Amino acid sequence: DRRIRETTGARELPGEPANRRFHLVQAAPVARNIGAEARGLITSGEGTYVVDENGRQLIDGPAGMWCINVGHRNEILANVMRDQAMALTYSTPWYTSNEPAETLAEMLSARAPGDLRHVFFTTGGSSAVETAIRLMQFYNNVRGKPQKKLLISRQGSYHGSTHLTASLNGRPRDHDWMDGVDLVRKLSSPSVFHGAQGLSVEAFEDHLVDEFRRLIEQEGADRIGAFIAEPIQASGGVLVSPANYLKRMHALCRQNDILYISDEVVTAFGRLGHIFASEDVFGIQPDMITFAKGVTSGYFPLGGVMVSARIFDELRKSDHPNATFVHGLTYSSHPIGCAVAIRNIELLEDGLLEHAREVSPYFQHRLKTLEDLPLVGEVRGMGLMAGVECVADPSAKNPLNLDLAVGKRIDFHCQQKGLLVRPLINMCVMSPPLIITRTQIDTMVAVLREGIASTANDLINEGLW
Numbered sequence: 001d002r003r004i005r006e007t008t009g010a011r012e013l014p015g016e017p018a019n020r021r022f023h024l025v026q027a028a029p030v031a032r033n034i035g036a037e038a039r040g041l042i043t044s045g046e047g048t049y050v051v052d053e054n055g056r057q058l059i060d061g062p063a064g065m066w067c068i069n070v071g072h073r074n075e076i077l078a079n080v081m082r083d084q085a086m087a088l089t090y091s092t093p094w095y096t097s098n099e100p101a102e103t104l105a106e107m108l109s110a111r112a113p114g115d116l117r118h119v120f121f122t123t124g125g126s127s128a129v130e131t132a133i134r135l136m137q138f139y140n141n142v143r144g145k146p147q148k149k150l151l152i153s154r155q156g157s158y159h160g161s162t163h164l165t166a167s168l169n170g171r172p173r174d175h176d177w178m179d180g181v182d183l184v185r186k187l188s189s190p191s192v193f194h195g196a197q198g199l200s201v202e203a204f205e206d207h208l209v210d211e212f213r214r215l216i217e218q219e220g221a222d223r224i225g226a227f228i229a230e231p232i233q234a235s236g237g238v239l240v241s242p243a244n245y246l247k248r249m250h251a252l253c254r255q256n257d258i259l260y261i262s263d264e265v266v267t268a269f270g271r272l273g274h275i276f277a278s279e280d281v282f283g284i285q286p287d288m289i290t291f292a293k294g295v296t297s298g299y300f301p302l303g304g305v306m307v308s309a310r311i312f313d314e315l316r317k318s319d320h321p322n323a324t325f326v327h328g329l330t331y332s333s334h335p336i337g338c339a340v341a342i343r344n345i346e347l348l349e350d351g352l353l354e355h356a357r358e359v360s361p362y363f364q365h366r367l368k369t370l371e372d373l374p375l376v377g378e379v380r381g382m383g384l385m386a387g388v389e390c391v392a393d394p395s396a397k398n399p400l401n402l403d404l405a406v407g408k409r410i411d412f413h414c415q416q417k418g419l420l421v422r423p424l425i426n427m428c429v430m431s432p433p434l435i436i437t438r439t440q441i442d443t444m445v446a447v448l449r450e451g452i453a454s455t456a457n458d459l460i461n462e463g464l465w
């Protein structure tokens with residue numbers, strides 16, 4: 001049976017057109033999985049590996065979507081899920097609470113930077129960012145500043161797929177064929193590789209901070225509610241900013257009473273070797289931190305927002321006794337998700353964060369060796385997240401024709417040899433489970449090298465490069 005699956009065109013093999021909108025795949029007559037990228041079925045997982053429908057074992061290069069931090073098939077987490085389901089499957093978050101949610105809230109509050117003592121649990125990253133934005137709106141309404149609502153995000157950012165969060169996104173394709181909301185102003189991406197263009201890194205940093213200062217002057221600080229930033233722009237291509245950029249942007253926010261939302265959906269829970277990276281890695285104490293993914297190592301959909309005591313206390317002491325934050329999700333504070341998160345954090349703190357910190361330099365160093373390949377423009381990253389960007393001419397950093405979908409071509413070749421890659425147009429993202437070993441890193445890099453070399457050959461043979 002053949003069926004039509006709506007797809008963004010992910011399964012094209014080399015030589016097939018890159019942007020077919022509808023794609024025929026061989027499959028049983030099941031309901032249509034709209035939006036799924038048909039890259040083959042994954043049937044099981046174990047540790048750092050997944051197994052596909054053909055029985056092929058693949059290193060899970062992207063750890064699902066940056067999330068399977070403790071690795072696949074962790075029996076401890078599986079048992080916690082079962083035990084919690086048998087004890088209490090659900091309790092409404094509005095009129096009751098549950099023990100796992102209370103314990104997790106305490107654990108997060110003890111680990112978050114500064115005065116981020118409060119947490120609102122959500123179902124994932126988009127709902128966490130939505131919650132943070134609604135909270136900012138509520139906060140400014142209650143404070144008698146109803147005009148202070150503009151949102152500042154950056155080109156290259158990714159904050160989610162709901163209407164408001166997608167409007168914050170700064171990747172052009174997120175806006176193709178979609179309508180955004182008119183509350184968002186975008187600053188440049190802080191990506192040194194793409195943005196510096198002849199400037200020193202320090203001068204580029206000054207330029208970025210000046211741009212923000214000018215925007216504040218132009219729009220007026222009394223109209224800007226929040227600045228939102230991923231510490232490292234993940235889905236934009238693992239874009240790393242100049243060293244003091246985040247600190248200086250944070251200082252501008254403080255000076256102008258603009259809430260700083262650190263979107264740690266990818267970077268928290270071990271990817272950068274710490275539970276939260278904002279303070280431990282980047283030296284900032286944001287007003288809110290959004291998280292998801294790694295909080296349960298992807299075993300259960302859970303996210304949340306850490307909120308500062310400063311904001312929370314202000315809301316409490318407000319002279320609007322009837323002001324209520326009417327915001328709720330059926331699955332907020334889900335006991336199973338919270339129970340998994342508690343045990344997951346314990347696993348992270350029982351050696352896994354340390355392992356991630358220890359193995360990260362090797363991971364970055366080994367991947368960096370790919371820069372000698374003629375197709376590779378830059379390998380960059382931090383911790384256990386890295387992006388390999390392909391260009392037409394590395395010396396001139398000339399961009400490749402994006403329609404060539406080089407990332408997908410590389411992924412295709414790598415899958416033949418035992419590695420799953422996350423293709424991102426002309427890039428490959430690598431963010432493996434934190435349990436990855438040095439030997440597995442060696443294999444990953446060797447296969448990636450072969451995959452990139454084979455792709456280069458294909459492009460030459462097809463007369464495309």
Ligand code: PMP
Binds near residue numbers: 127129160161264
């Ligand atoms: N923020 C960031 C930084 C993300 O990377 C993502 C997801 N990739 C989201 C928010 C949205 O999370 P979710 O897909 O769980 O809604």
